[in-house]
Amino acid sequence: MNKQEEKYIDSFEPDFDPDQLLLIDADIMYHRSAYSVERTFDFGGKEPKRFTDDAEVIALFTNLLRGVCKNLATTRFILCWTLKKNYRTKVDSSYKANRVNIRRPTCSDEAKEFLMRTYPSIAVDGLEADDLMGLNSGSSTIIVSDDKDLLTIAGLHYQPRKPARGVFGVTHKEADYLLYTQILIGDRADGYTGIPGVGPKKAEKILEAGGVNWRTILKAYEDYGLHNEDALITARLARILRPGEYDWTENKPILWSPE
Numbered sequence: 001m002n003k004q005e006e007k008y009i010d011s012f013e014p015d016f017d018p019d020q021l022l023l024i025d026a027d028i029m030y031h032r033s034a035y036s037v038e039r040t041f042d043f044g045g046k047e048p049k050r051f052t053d054d055a056e057v058i059a060l061f062t063n064l065l066r067g068v069c070k071n072l073a074t075t076r077f078i079l080c081w082t083l084k085k086n087y088r089t090k091v092d093s094s095y096k097a098n099r100v101n102i103r104r105p106t107c108s109d110e111a112k113e114f115l116m117r118t119y120p121s122i123a124v125d126g127l128e129a130d131d132l133m134g135l136n137s138g139s140s141t142i143i144v145s146d147d148k149d150l151l152t153i154a155g156l157h158y159q160p161r162k163p164a165r166g167v168f169g170v171t172h173k174e175a176d177y178l179l180y181t182q183i184l185i186g187d188r189a190d191g192y193t194g195i196p197g198v199g200p201k202k203a204e205k206i207l208e209a210g211g212v213n214w215r216t217i218l219k220a221y222e223d224y225g226l227h228n229e230d231a232l233i234t235a236r237l238a239r240i241l242r243p244g245e246y247d248w249t250e251n252k253p254i255l256w257s258p259e
Contacts, residue, residue, distance in 0.1 A: 020074065020140050020142050022069070022142050023077075023137060024068065024144040025080060025130070025145035025146070025150070026080055026129060027129045029061055030115065033060040033061040034052055034111075037052060037053065037057055037060055038050055054107050061115055068160055079121040080122055080129040080133050081121060083126070085126045088236070091255070092237055095191055096191050127253070131240055131253070133150060134150070134243070137243060141155065143156065143157045143158070144160060149182075149187070150240065154171055154172040156169055157169070177212050180212050180217060181203045182238045183235050183238050185203050187237075187238065192233075192234055
């Protein structure tokens with residue numbers, strides 16, 4: 001978390017039941033495990049050869065998982081996984097297109113499938129792990145992830161790479177502020193830009209001047225020569241699904257629309 005985010009987070013000290021359900025970002029834990037045990041061999045070719053022992057990936061993943069449960073004094077958890085399809089590509093085909101050539105872990109699919117079978121897991125076609133954590137979040141859960149995007153979900157949070165911080169709370173107001181900031185500045189890691197030239201400081205000034213509301217977003221987009229539709233598309237890409245924003249009968253997300 002950067003200083004800009006910390007400014008709007010942690011406005012209260014949360015009380016939490018140590019037996020609350022952990023919603024764990026399994027994607028990050030899995031990739032961290034896979035890359036950590038990967039070995040590289042250089043035989044003089046154009047590209048080095050990489051090898052990963054599936055058993056080592058599984059063992060490290062298990063240790064990381066045990067560490068989280070030990071730190072939070074609970075054994076109640078659900079691993080949230082991302083499958084290949086993503087509904088956001090229908091909102092904008094360029095979503096995460098910049099990641100097509102990113103190198104993936106060299107371990108086999110069997111390692112991931114083993115973990116999904118072994119531990120309580122949830123994966124829904126078309127949804128990201130982020131969405132599953134957001135949809136299932138509530139007063140009896142703790143979101144466990146190092147992904148800053150999850151801070152746009154109100155509730156209790158824990159970041160495994162910052163264990164000393166412990167469990168901290170994000171209010172609805174804070175979550176909305178960070179979401180609207182992201183709509184203004186975009187997320188280059190996920191392939192959408194928001195308003196070109198607007199960074200965290202400009203976004204802060206825009207929201208302070210106009211308030212954290214959709215009218216402020218539309219005015220900012222218009223001021224920079226963009227359209228209302230551009231703002232709506234960016235909002236739908238940035239918004240992690242919150243409780244109630246999925247139609248489980250039709251098996252499709254309920255896309256966010258401004259009130």
